[in-house]
Amino acid sequence: MTSIEAIGRARATRRLNPTVARYLSAFRTTRGIIGLTLLGILVLAAVLAPVLFPGGYDQQGSTSLTGMSAAHPFGLDEFGRDILTRSVYGLRIDLSLIFAAVPLSMALGMVLGLAGAISERLGEAVQRLFDVVIGFPGLLLGICLVAVLGPGWLALFLTILISGMPTAGRLARAAWLSQQSREYVLAARVLGVPKPKVLTRHIVPNAMDSIVVNGSVWMVIGVYIEAGLSIVGLGVQPPTPSLGVLLNNGLRFVTQAPTYLIGPALILVLLALAFSLIADALNEAVNR
Amino acid sequence: MTRFLLRKAPSVFFVLFASSIIAFALPRLAPGDVAVVLAGENPDAQTIAAIREQLGLNKSPVLQYADWVGGLFRGDLGESFLLHRSVASLIGDRVGSTLELAVLSTLFVIVIGAGLGIMAGSARIGWVRALLDFTDSLFVAIPSFVVGLGLILLFGVFNRWLPVSGEVGVLQNPAIGIQYLVLPSLALALGPAAVVARFIQTEMATMRKAEFVDLAVSKGASRRRITFRHVFRNSLGSAVVAVGLQVGHVLAGAVVIEAIFARNGLGQLAVTSVQSRDFTVLQVLILGAVFVAVVCQLFTEIILAALDPRIRLGE
Numbered sequence: 001m002t003s004i005e006a007i008g009r010a011r012a013t014r015r016l017n018p019t020v021a022r023y024l025s026a027f028r029t030t031r032g033i034i035g036l037t038l039l040g041i042l043v044l045a046a047v048l049a050p051v052l053f054p055g056g057y058d059q060q061g062s063t064s065l066t067g068m069s070a071a072h073p074f075g076l077d078e079f080g081r082d083i084l085t086r087s088v089y090g091l092r093i094d095l096s097l098i099f100a101a102v103p104l105s106m107a108l109g110m111v112l113g114l115a116g117a118i119s120e121r122l123g124e125a126v127q128r129l130f131d132v133v134i135g136f137p138g139l140l141l142g143i144c145l146v147a148v149l150g151p152g153w154l155a156l157f158l159t160i161l162i163s164g165m166p167t168a169g170r171l172a173r174a175a176w177l178s179q180q181s182r183e184y185v186l187a188a189r190v191l192g193v194p195k196p197k198v199l200t201r202h203i204v205p206n207a208m209d210s211i212v213v214n215g216s217v218w219m220v221i222g223v224y225i226e227a228g229l230s231i232v233g234l235g236v237q238p239p240t241p242s243l244g245v246l247l248n249n250g251l252r253f254v255t256q257a258p259t260y261l262i263g264p265a266l267i268l269v270l271l272a273l274a275f276s277l278i279a280d281a282l283n284e285a286v287n288r
Numbered sequence: 289m290t291r292f293l294l295r296k297a298p299s300v301f302f303v304l305f306a307s308s309i310i311a312f313a314l315p316r317l318a319p320g321d322v323a324v325v326l327a328g329e330n331p332d333a334q335t336i337a338a339i340r341e342q343l344g345l346n347k348s349p350v351l352q353y354a355d356w357v358g359g360l361f362r363g364d365l366g367e368s369f370l371l372h373r374s375v376a377s378l379i380g381d382r383v384g385s386t387l388e389l390a391v392l393s394t395l396f397v398i399v400i401g402a403g404l405g406i407m408a409g410s411a412r413i414g415w416v417r418a419l420l421d422f423t424d425s426l427f428v429a430i431p432s433f434v435v436g437l438g439l440i441l442l443f444g445v446f447n448r449w450l451p452v453s454g455e456v457g458v459l460q461n462p463a464i465g466i467q468y469l470v471l472p473s474l475a476l477a478l479g480p481a482a483v484v485a486r487f488i489q490t491e492m493a494t495m496r497k498a499e500f501v502d503l504a505v506s507k508g509a510s511r512r513r514i515t516f517r518h519v520f521r522n523s524l525g526s527a528v529v530a531v532g533l534q535v536g537h538v539l540a541g542a543v544v545i546e547a548i549f550a551r552n553g554l555g556q557l558a559v560t561s562v563q564s565r566d567f568t569v570l571q572v573l574i575l576g577a578v579f580v581a582v583v584c585q586l587f588t589e590i591i592l593a594a595l596d597p598r599i600r601l602g603e
Contacts, residue, residue, distance in 0.1 A: 132306040232547040
């Protein structure tokens, strides 16, 4: 029985794309397992929020600003709303932002970074544009976008999308520059393999590892961008909760009810920790 | 030096030019007529006409841009149509607060960064090294606002040692002012300091393997002398680069930190001008921030060259 299972498992792994198998091997290390479990719990809670907290995030009560209690682990806010409920609903917004923006950001950045393959001049031009994006320190880009679009999900999404692109773009370009003159790439081109295929077969796999690791780091940065902009009041707008909105509100009542701030901050830290562990595990796996 | 600056000039100018275009375009990209957008809520026809006149909105965009940039070069930063004050006076009122914050944070970055870096770079006991590594990784990973929230809880709520909201000018009242300044500066500085420490530690580890260190050991130089005279001194270059690069981060983090600690600096001015859609103020702040970041980077490279005669600028 066990041997049959083992064969089955061996077949299953053999059928996997070796690159994917390598990424998956990250989740057999301790860090990877802890990170993935933590992320799994948070994602599950966020997805199941309407089931777990059927009352919704806006249910007000008569008591307000209480500390921790068994019924309300993070306490109640200034309108008597349960802060744990609001944190989990807030998590939904943060997760939807980063899961939408970061993979797209990495993919677009990679494509733009490979522009040098079409013409060297175009590649250079794209890099100069990336310089400009990097030249806008921190939340400045977000501030510009909010000024034009108004605060909200779209502005946050675009901020994360645009500010992540240069990192992926530079990694892709580095792979292109280092591999384009290698013998195997030259051989492929001499054999008449069309350029797009050379890129997808030979260059992209070389860039993929570092971009995947970079992407998992950017998941954390994405959450920080949301929180930062929402704390100053330019992100998600209340009464809709996001982790940043809750931190902003919690800060206002920090002396009366410190758990108001601690609860959402704890969730934020756990989320960041989960992605950091995953990033570490992936980094180890691709460099093994 | 001149040759270095000349070589650097095109890319610096491009970044500044592109940022000025972006800043210029902001109110024009926002939905609605520019003059109406700039006039704020419930404007009367007269105000709108006056703004249209003043900004020359009937002219072509190229001319408008030239006028605006020309004004900046002449020191005319424009006027806030919402607050009926010149942008220069608005910035002048706030710049002191941000400057205080930036100066103390930079000091913290240098002192804490170098301190942690040297300790981690010369620690021999296993668990001390591990502890320092852990501290480093922690502060590299968490953003300034989380550090700020932690400091508020630790020193302002659980222990009421320091004020966590508001500010007092350090120049007017040094004793009180510094109390308001310590926590926000620390919050801004710890992350960059950890990055600087990392740089120094790595560089020192490489330096320790150098032959001149072996020579110093064989000559019987003391550990302390080797650490400071031979290893750290040769790692200074990368330390300077690290500090220089981190100054930009300090400034960027100021936006959130000022909000958290309720300080009335330039970051807050930027936030309120976005909220009230006061674009003439925002444009100048954005361009100013990019300008400062670019200048910091240039200075870093110049100082680096001055420190290390092997690096010749522009050759």
